[in-house]
Amino acid sequence: MSVCISRSDSPLALRLIALTQDGLPLLEDPWAWLAEQLGISVESTLDLLKRLQAEGVIRRIAAVPNHYRLGYRHNGMTVWDVADEQLPRLGELIGAQPFVSHCYRRPRRAGWPYNLFAMVHGRSREEIDSYREHLRFLLADACRADEMLVSSRILKKTGLRLPPAH
Amino acid sequence: MDLDRLSQHLIERYQHGMPLCAEPYREMAQVLKCSEAELMTCLQRLELAGALSRVGPVFEHTRAGASTLAALAVPAERLEQVAARVSQYPEVNHNYAREHHYNLWFVVTGPHRQHLQQILDELEQDTGLTPLDLPMLSAYRIDLGFSLGGHP
Numbered sequence: 001m002s003v004c005i006s007r008s009d010s011p012l013a014l015r016l017i018a019l020t021q022d023g024l025p026l027l028e029d030p031w032a033w034l035a036e037q038l039g040i041s042v043e044s045t046l047d048l049l050k051r052l053q054a055e056g057v058i059r060r061i062a063a064v065p066n067h068y069r070l071g072y073r074h075n076g077m078t079v080w081d082v083a084d085e086q087l088p089r090l091g092e093l094i095g096a097q098p099f100v101s102h103c104y105r106r107p108r109r110a111g112w113p114y115n116l117f118a119m120v121h122g123r124s125r126e127e128i129d130s131y132r133e134h135l136r137f138l139l140a141d142a143c144r145a146d147e148m149l150v151s152s153r154i155l156k157k158t159g160l161r162l163p164p165a166h
Numbered sequence: 167m168d169l170d171r172l173s174q175h176l177i178e179r180y181q182h183g184m185p186l187c188a189e190p191y192r193e194m195a196q197v198l199k200c201s202e203a204e205l206m207t208c209l210q211r212l213e214l215a216g217a218l219s220r221v222g223p224v225f226e227h228t229r230a231g232a233s234t235l236a237a238l239a240v241p242a243e244r245l246e247q248v249a250a251r252v253s254q255y256p257e258v259n260h261n262y263a264r265e266h267h268y269n270l271w272f273v274v275t276g277p278h279r280q281h282l283q284q285i286l287d288e289l290e291q292d293t294g295l296t297p298l299d300l301p302m303l304s305a306y307r308i309d310l311g312f313s314l315g316g317h318p
Contacts, residue, residue, distance in 0.1 A: 023220025026209050028202065029189045030221075042188055049186055049223070058223045063180040063209070066219040070169070070177075077264065077271070087304075095307030103306040106235065109298055112268075117235075117300075118307075149264040149271070156253040156261035156272075 012038060013052060016045075023064075072121045074150070076128040078135055079114035081145040087116060090142055094118050097138075099131045113145055125150070169217070172200055172208050177218075184221075233275040234282050237268040237298040238289070245269065248293050257285055268298060 019037050024030040035045040052058045082090050087105055094116065095103035102119040120131040132148045139146075169177070175198055185193045191209075195202040212218040240248045245263065252272050253261045261272040276282050286297045 020222045024222040028191060031188055056226055059226050060183045061186055061223045062183050063221045064219045065177045065181050066216055069216045091306035100307055104302045105304040106300040112298055149266045151262045151264050153263040155249045155263060
């Protein structure tokens with residue numbers, strides 16, 4: 001089984017992913033630590049990180065909060081049925097709302113008419129209900145049907161895990 | 167949990183991205199107007215409390231192979247058992263119960279589409295339930311974090 005990571009499918013990039021996908025150790029210079037692990041210079045390590053970021057393999061390098069732990073215990077997956085030809089405009093509009101964390105186009109299926117997905121998060125049920133209302137207001141007549149699927153339990157949540165390459 | 171000012175500023179400012187340079191915390195401490203030692207202590211405290219899930223790169227699933235969002239409509243009395251069956255796959259990194267006819271939602275990630283199909287087929291055979299298979303077609307916004315403040 002091989003993992004395809006476009007042009008970055010190098011043993012070095014794969015090792016970098018394996019070393020950092022659970023987070024960096026909290027050291028004053030985490031990149032020096034990573035460079036040592038990879039057996040290359042700090043400069044080369046920073047270059048590799050920049051390249052992976054430019055290629056889109058790395059979305060961002062950040063302090064990733066656990067929103068659930070910070071009190072954002074309510075999340076709703078809002079799903080919308082909008083005309084396909086209006087999706088680029090409406091997707092951008094919905095995705096630009098500050099309370100939306102993810103906004104995607106997905107295919108319709110038999111018995112599943114929704115083609116636009118937006119995740120909203122809040123500290124109370126009322127808060128996410130108000131976000132849904134706000135999205136409804138923005139989509140107005142363009143929305144033919146919608147639902148909000150509220151999460152009742154997180155059964156599993158881990159970061160991306162690459163299967164071991166061999 | 168309640169956050170002190172420094173923790174709140176730190177998360178607000180750096181959940182979207184942090185400087186990619188040697189000794190990044192020195193630069194961050196300057197922006198946050200604290201010492202590097204204070205910043206490190208704050209990060210350690212947040213990690214211990216579970217308020218930070220990690221500091222480091224966030225990888226793009228779709229670039230590391232293939233992924234899809236899948237859902238099953240599971241009879242209530244079988245939810246635990248089917249959920250455990252789904253979570254068993256290392257390829258499943260998110261698995262949520264949701265209030266809907268489709269009550270189990272999970273993300274499957276693998277090296278290529280065929281690998282995902284195999285898992286969905288296996289699940290269908292084992293559970294007798296047909297998964298809804300909803301791969302992403304376009305992204306309008308991807309997990310850039312969101313503001314900790316209130317919104318309309």
